[in-house]
Amino acid sequence: MDQVWLDPAARTGIETPAVVVxxxxxxxxxxxxxxxxxxxxxxxxxHAKTHxxxxxxxRQLAAGAAGLTVxxxxxxxxxxxxxxxxxxxxxxxxxxGPRAERLRRLGERCTLSxxxxxxxxxxxxxxxxxxxxxxxxVLVEIDCGGRRTGVxxxxxxxxxxxxxxxxxxxxxxxxxxxxxxxxxxxxxGAAEDEVAGLATAAASLRAEGxxxxxxxxxxxxTAILSARGAVTEERPGTYIxxxxxxxxxxxxxxxxxxxxxxxxxxxxxxxxxxxIDAGAKILxxxxxxxxxxxxxxxxxPEALIARIYDHHGVVEIAPGASxxxxxxxxxxxPNHVCPVVNLVDEYLVAxxxxxxxxxxxxxxxxxx
Amino acid sequence: MDQVWLDPAARTGIETPAVVVxxxxxxxxxxxxxxxxxxxxxxxxxHAKTHxxxxxxxRQLAAGAAGLTVxxxxxxxxxxxxxxxxxxxxxxxxxxGPRAERLRRLGERCTLSxxxxxxxxxxxxxxxxxxxxxxxxVLVEIDCGGRRTGVxxxxxxxxxxxxxxxxxxxxxxxxxxxxxxxxxxxxxGAAEDEVAGLATAAASLRAEGxxxxxxxxxxxxTAILSARGAVTEERPGTYIxxxxxxxxxxxxxxxxxxxxxxxxxxxxxxxxxxxIDAGAKILxxxxxxxxxxxxxxxxxPEALIARIYDHHGVVEIAPGASxxxxxxxxxxxPNHVCPVVNLVDEYLVAxxxxxxxxxxxxxxxxxx
Numbered sequence: 001m002d003q004v005w006l007d008p009a010a011r012t013g014i015e016t017p018a019v020v021v022x023x024x025x026x027x028x029x030x031x032x033x034x035x036x037x038x039x040x041x042x043x044x045x046x047h048a049k050t051h052x053x054x055x056x057x058x059r060q061l062a063a064g065a066a067g068l069t070v071x072x073x074x075x076x077x078x079x080x081x082x083x084x085x086x087x088x089x090x091x092x093x094x095x096x097g098p099r100a101e102r103l104r105r106l107g108e109r110c111t112l113s114x115x116x117x118x119x120x121x122x123x124x125x126x127x128x129x130x131x132x133x134x135x136x137x138v139l140v141e142i143d144c145g146g147r148r149t150g151v152x153x154x155x156x157x158x159x160x161x162x163x164x165x166x167x168x169x170x171x172x173x174x175x176x177x178x179x180x181x182x183x184x185x186x187x188x189g190a191a192e193d194e195v196a197g198l199a200t201a202a203a204s205l206r207a208e209g210x211x212x213x214x215x216x217x218x219x220x221x222t223a224i225l226s227a228r229g230a231v232t233e234e235r236p237g238t239y240i241x242x243x244x245x246x247x248x249x250x251x252x253x254x255x256x257x258x259x260x261x262x263x264x265x266x267x268x269x270x271x272x273x274x275x276i277d278a279g280a281k282i283l284x285x286x287x288x289x290x291x292x293x294x295x296x297x298x299x300x301p302e303a304l305i306a307r308i309y310d311h312h313g314v315v316e317i318a319p320g321a322s323x324x325x326x327x328x329x330x331x332x333x334p335n336h337v338c339p340v341v342n343l344v345d346e347y348l349v350a351x352x353x354x355x356x357x358x359x360x361x362x363x364x365x366x367x368x
Numbered sequence: 369m370d371q372v373w374l375d376p377a378a379r380t381g382i383e384t385p386a387v388v389v390x391x392x393x394x395x396x397x398x399x400x401x402x403x404x405x406x407x408x409x410x411x412x413x414x415h416a417k418t419h420x421x422x423x424x425x426x427r428q429l430a431a432g433a434a435g436l437t438v439x440x441x442x443x444x445x446x447x448x449x450x451x452x453x454x455x456x457x458x459x460x461x462x463x464x465g466p467r468a469e470r471l472r473r474l475g476e477r478c479t480l481s482x483x484x485x486x487x488x489x490x491x492x493x494x495x496x497x498x499x500x501x502x503x504x505x506v507l508v509e510i511d512c513g514g515r516r517t518g519v520x521x522x523x524x525x526x527x528x529x530x531x532x533x534x535x536x537x538x539x540x541x542x543x544x545x546x547x548x549x550x551x552x553x554x555x556x557g558a559a560e561d562e563v564a565g566l567a568t569a570a571a572s573l574r575a576e577g578x579x580x581x582x583x584x585x586x587x588x589x590t591a592i593l594s595a596r597g598a599v600t601e602e603r604p605g606t607y608i609x610x611x612x613x614x615x616x617x618x619x620x621x622x623x624x625x626x627x628x629x630x631x632x633x634x635x636x637x638x639x640x641x642x643x644i645d646a647g648a649k650i651l652x653x654x655x656x657x658x659x660x661x662x663x664x665x666x667x668x669p670e671a672l673i674a675r676i677y678d679h680h681g682v683v684e685i686a687p688g689a690s691x692x693x694x695x696x697x698x699x700x701x702p703n704h705v706c707p708v709v710n711l712v713d714e715y716l717v718a719x720x721x722x723x724x725x726x727x728x729x730x731x732x733x734x735x736x
Contacts, residue, residue: 012465015736049678071679091679092635092643094695097380117635120694148675148682149635149643178677267460267485267517275517277462281710281735285653307516309546310417310706311439311459311735314516326488327462338678342649342711345733365713367650367679368383 005260005298005331007353014355016264016329017278019340020348023356025258026240027059033239034063036224045069045088045216047237050338052363053347054082056240067111069235073102074366080110082362090174090216090235092117092141092149093125099368100128103136112136113171113214117150119162126166137171138163139214140205144197145190146178153197157204164210172212173201176235180221183290184249191222195229202230221249243337244296245288254296260331261295261340262348263313265324273303274323276313278332283308284339296333300324305332373628373666373699375721382723384632384697385646387708388716391724393626394608395427401607402431404592413437413456413584415605418706420731421715422450424608435479437603441470442734448478450730458542458584458603460485460509460517461493467736468496471504480504481539481582485518487530494534505539506531507582508573512565513558514546521565525572532578540580541569544603548589551658552617559590563597570598589617611705612664613656622664628699629663629708630716631681633692641671642691644681646700651676652707664701668692673700 005020014020037044043066048057057068057079067086070076076087093114095103106112107129116122116138129135140159143150151159160170175197180190194217202212217228218235220242228234238246241259248254263278276297283294285308294305294313302321307314313332317323324330334340341347342364349357373388382388405412411434416425425436425447435454438444444455461482463471474480475497484490484506497503508527511518519527528538543565548558562585570580585596586603588610596602606614609627616622631646644665651662653676662673662681670689675682681700685691692698702708709715710732717725 015466017735094632094634094645096632096695098383117637118694121634124695143638147637147639148677148680149637152638264462264464266462266489269485269515269517270511270520271515275460277736280652280654280707284648285707286648309516310710312516326486327464327492339648339653342678343733344735365711367385367712368645 172214286336521568540582654704
């Protein structure tokens with residue numbers, strides 16, 4: 001009934017719930033994105049918040065990535081400690097309190113760039129790194145339609161000028177077309193919004209006499225679309241593993257993902273379905289509007305993970321459909337992989353159905 | 369505008385996002401529940417999956433708790449390592465693979481009981497502990513209406529008899545009226561279901577000649593209701609901190625909780641609201657049907673945390689309402705506190721607005 005994520009011998013050696021990656025699939029995903037970006041002539045700077053792992057980051061660099069993207073100073077510190085040099089914190093950094101000193105130290109030991117989207121943020125960064133031996137550069141974040149962070153594209157130039165006045169080197173502009181996650185029909189529009197917003201922003205900088213060396217866009221759903229205008233760099237993250245949400249968005253098969261949650265059937269309950277030991281503390285609770293339930297149980301197409309609690313997933317099945325035995329291990333494709341990885345301390349690394357290694361989630365929990 | 373969770377001097381020393389507890393409020397919550405259970409003459413066995421902390425567990429025992437409840441063998445190991453003796457794994461344990469040996473070792477070094485809800489589970493436990501110097505006892509889990517795990521109440525006796533035949537000592541029966549979380553109107557009914565289901569289950573055991581020493585119910589919403597029949601023990605967890613969901617369910621003020629997420633305003637975005645650095649990787653994504661948004665921003669009653677991403681909370685405010693400045697720290701009451709604690713490595717412990725300690729989340733991530 002199920003795919004061979006781990007052969008029977010390997011299964012007896014693991015404890016669930018656990019995150020299992022298929023290394024061949026991961027490597028294929030890394031190579032595919034690297035090739036696509038190389039063919040387009042743009043730099044690939046994968047978002048490492050998805051994997052938070054030195055080992056996976058190294059594989060991305062080995063395949064040609066220009067550097068890594070991270071979400072927090074804490075993630076950047078982990079990757080700098082691991083020998084990564086070129087890191088971009090794609091977030092509006094506020095370098096206040098103890099974080100100011102951390103940012104300064106980090107900037108002195110690696111090639112660092114950080115996001116800004118306000119004069120306050122720029123001032124905090126400038127104050128933190130003033131007089132440092134080596135200082136991070138900044139990219140101005142613009143809102144291209146996601147309505148999250150970033151300034152209006154036509155206001156990017158004014159903020160860039162302010163950054164320069166504060167003594168900061170402006171590397172360019174960036175955005176994230178997160179509204180491409182709203183559904184497969186939203187994806188092309190979000191990709192166009194990224195390109196159009198960045199073009200306006202780059203022109204806004206140019207009007208201030210500032211040329212953008214980096215024009216950075218990206219999400220997994222939008223990065224692989226072509227005709228990306230002035231974009232010089234893409235920052236997809238999820239592509240390394242993919243997940244249920246990504247598969248549905250892009251029309252790929254859900255069972256083709258490179259990461260699953262191994263879980264044990266712990267109960268048959270009283271309702272005809274079954275319960276697994278993967279709950280919200282490993283699957284997270286993301287449910288995109290175009291998904292039903294909290295993941296796909298591979299090999300049980302009629303099964304719906306209808307409800308999850310901290311440590312239980314309650315699976316409903318169609319009347320008469322087969323259900324796994326209590327004690328059986330089932331493989332769950334999570335809806336959204338990023339929070340899942342952040343909930344565990346290690347990956348179980350599989351190849352050809354055998355457990356070949358365990359790798360730490362090096363930057364787990366580095367939220368700030 | 370806001371409550372004094374940390375005074376200005378303390379704020380400059382912390383990094384967000386972070387979990388802050390007010391120790392006086394925690395102690396008051398611990399004392400209130402302990403008194404309520406003592407007055408009712410039932411044992412209190414708090415669920416430690418909420419706090420995952422030796423220090424908070426010790427405070428619960430000092431206030432009179434009989435022992436602790438945990439969700440996993442991993443949590444039990446952490447508390448046993450910390451010197452706790454009386455632990456109940458309120459979960460249908462499947463002691464397969466490496467977990468069998470862990471269960472056996474754990475049972476030899478503390479007074480342990482575990483849940484069973486199937487012959488398969490009972491057999492796995494019996495096989496794991498066979499011949500051990502000291503063995504865990506079992507409680508039969510029943511489903512009283514939550515439709516998660518547990519057998520039908522009238523089938524509890526047959527499973528208990530099976531456990532005895534396998535050489536296991538049966539301590540009694542337990543249930544969790546989780547359907548009391550469906551809304552404040554569901555709470556009394558769920559509490560009654562717990563009592564009725566447990567009475568049926570205890571009678572079912574009695575018909576097999578097995579007397580239940582422990583008849584265990586519990587959740588924070590149901591534990592504090594009176595008239596609890598044959599119940600000998602309650603297992604509430606969330607009461608130690610409370611959260612937005614709990615406050616709304618029980619009619620308590622949301623700003624009376626004992627735990628908040630300190631977060632920094634990182635952007636004003638383009639939509640009139642603001643963005644904070646508390647996203648799904650610290651707030652979790654629980655949204656009970658009777659809640660709007662992903663938490664309450666204290667001091668900003670018009671604010672709605674409308675959307676959260678891994679590292680961003682996007683807050684909408686009513687037109688014309690004031691918004692905090694970029695760089696300001698705001699205090700967020702999370703919807704559901706259990707996943708929040710599991711997403712951080714430490715508590716910032718406050719008293720009278722001052723930071724007095726940092727305590728580890730000892731059992732963070734111990735999912736299995």
